[in-house]
Amino acid sequence: WATTGKVSATDLFNSIAEEALRTAYRMAVIKPFGALFEGILGSIAGSLFGGSSGMVGDFPAPGPVQVAHVGGVIGSDPLPSRPIHPTVFDNAPRFHGGGVVGNEVPIIAQRGETVFTPGQMRVLRAGLRGSELGQKPEVKVNVHVDNRAPGTEARAQWRSDGGGGLRLDIIVEQIEGQIARNIGRGEGLAPTMERRYGLNPAAGAYR
DSSP: OOOOSOOOHHHHHHHHHHHHHHHHHIIIIIHHHHHHHHHHHHHHHHHHHOOOOOOSSOOOOSEEEEOOTTOEETTTSOOOEEEEOGGGGTTOOBOTTOOOOOSSOOOBOOTTOEEOOHHHHHHHHHHHHHHHTTOOOOOOEEEEEEEOOSSEEEEEEEEEOSSSOEEEEEEEEEOHHHHHHHHHTTOTTHHHHHHHHTEETTTTEEO
16 A cells, blocks of 8 residues: 655544454455365365375475464465474474464474464364355454654554464564765765765865
């Protein structure tokens, strides 16, 4: 989203809040439900027509391995990683047909499969029950606004909180001061402005 012209602070934060809620709904409801039903349909088609459920891609080399304790879509969502030797996956179970994993267990997942936390499963079950009753699922969104200075621009970051909700960090940063510092050091826009307006920083005057 974008806006032009002069905007009051109230209008700015109202717009940010509205966009944050729209983003949260897409991430918390539409995306997980879409991945879930794709997995269900894929399992049905595989059982009816046969096919392989092997792992997609090559077996990982020693190095960082994705960790999905906060939930997410494998191969799509940004997930944290840590160094793990691939031998821990020698006898790792596969849950391509579904299942419940207790505590921390190494598993082999296909790209596109979705991992849910217990909190997310509660939200999903409530959403499915609500859909059967014609009710809209309730999405819990934690919005954190970090307003650092006046004369700013805003950006938003989202991540799962592991409890079935989302945390949206809306960071408001000052850019005017940074631009001024870059120009003072001859960085950023400084060379472009010198060429465009014929400025000579050494002499402190026009060329």
